[in-house]
Amino acid sequence: QVHLLESGGGVVQPGRSLRLSCAASGLNFSAYGMHWVRQAPGKGLEWVAIISYDGTTKYYVDSVKGRFTVSRDRSKNTLYLQMNSLRAEDTAVYYCAKDHFPWGGGDCLHSWGRGTLVTVSS
Amino acid sequence: EIALTQSPGTLSLSPGERATLSCRASQSLTTNYLAWYQQKPGQAPRLLIYGASSRATGIPDRFSGSGSGTDFTLTISRLEPEDFAVYYCQQYGNSPPYTFGQGTKLEIK
Numbered sequence: 001q002v003h004l005l006e007s008g009g010g011v012v013q014p015g016r017s018l019r020l021s022c023a024a025s026g027l028n029f030s031a032y033g034m035h036w037v038r039q040a041p042g043k044g045l046e047w048v049a050i051i052s053y054d055g056t057t058k059y060y061v062d063s064v065k066g067r068f069t070v071s072r073d074r075s076k077n078t079l080y081l082q083m084n085s086l087r088a089e090d091t092a093v094y095y096c097a098k099d100h101f102p103w104g105g106g107d108c109l110h111s112w113g114r115g116t117l118v119t120v121s122s
Numbered sequence: 123e124i125a126l127t128q129s130p131g132t133l134s135l136s137p138g139e140r141a142t143l144s145c146r147a148s149q150s151l152t153t154n155y156l157a158w159y160q161q162k163p164g165q166a167p168r169l170l171i172y173g174a175s176s177r178a179t180g181i182p183d184r185f186s187g188s189g190s191g192t193d194f195t196l197t198i199s200r201l202e203p204e205d206f207a208v209y210y211c212q213q214y215g216n217s218p219p220y221t222f223g224q225g226t227k228l229e230i231k
Contacts, residue, residue: 035220037167045159045167045210045222059218062123095166100178108157108214110178112166 002026002111004096009116012086022079022096022113029077030054031102035109036070036081038092038118048094049081053103063089086120093117124149124213128223134231141198143226145211150191155215158187158196161225162207170209171196198228206230 008020022034036048049060049070058070069082079096093115099107125148135141145156154174159167169178171187174194184199198205211223 037222044225045161045212047212047218047220047222050218050220061219097166100169100172106214106218106220108155108169108172108212109159109167110169112168114166 002098004098004111004113006094006096006113006116009094009118011119011121013122014087014120016086017082017084018086018118020081020083020094020096020116020118022081024077024079024096024098027098027111028102029072030074033099033104033107034070034072034079035097035099036079037095037097037109037112038090039095039115040089040092043092046092050106051079052106053099059106083118086118088120091118091120123219124151124216124221126211126213126221126223128209128211128226130226131224132227132229134229135201136231137201137203139201141196141201141205141228143196143198143209143228145189145194145196145223147192147194147213149216151194151213151215153215154190155213156187156189156194157212157214158185159210159212160205160207161210167210201228203230 095115097109097112100110156174158171161167214220
């Protein structure tokens with residue numbers, strides 16, 4: 001049973017930083033590309049970033065390029081999202097999710113965490 | 123970047139009826155890498171359909187996906203009470219960003 005658990009959310013002032021974590025269990029973490037997806041309050045889903053199964057390839061949505069960095073630690077089975085220069089419009093629930101199939105270069109999202117809320121406000 | 127437009131925004135139906143949800147892409151998805159997700163309030167999304175027409179593990183066969191190119195459809199053949207939720211399509215075949223549609227809310231009439 002795949003289990004993804006996000007943490008690290010909270011209230012942060014504009015311009016500050018926050019690091020989200022996603023602890024994975026029940027899967028061969030090193031075999032799957034991993035994604036971050038966010039959902040602003042009352043809004044739809046927005047894909048944010050992907051990191052390949054081996055960590056060598058990363059992509060971001062334009063609105064976070066240069067501010068957010070996705071990374072992974074295979075020894076800890078953990079995915080990260082470093083968020084710098086936060087803005088009010090980054091306020092959202094942040095979900096981590098895994099690729100549907102292993103060893104791929106980008107895929108749909110099969111298993112999701114429950115999300116962690118990030119609120120950017122002064 | 124590929125944009126996805128879902129219609130209708132809200133669909134009001136009764137249990138037992140058939141639901142047809144549409145997702146249109148701004149460019150052809152040559153690989154038909156189009157997924158559908160269901161999201162209920164306070165929950166994470168759940169994958170229903172991948173590759174435009176393949177059901178994910180454990181998804182009831184009343185859910186079906188079809189389409190190709192730029193036009194895709196999610197059909198729920200006979201609505202159960204637990205099917206009333208928000209549905210999103212997502213493209214993931216072309217280069218990132220792997221965009222989502224804006225969602226269709228399926229509500230009880």
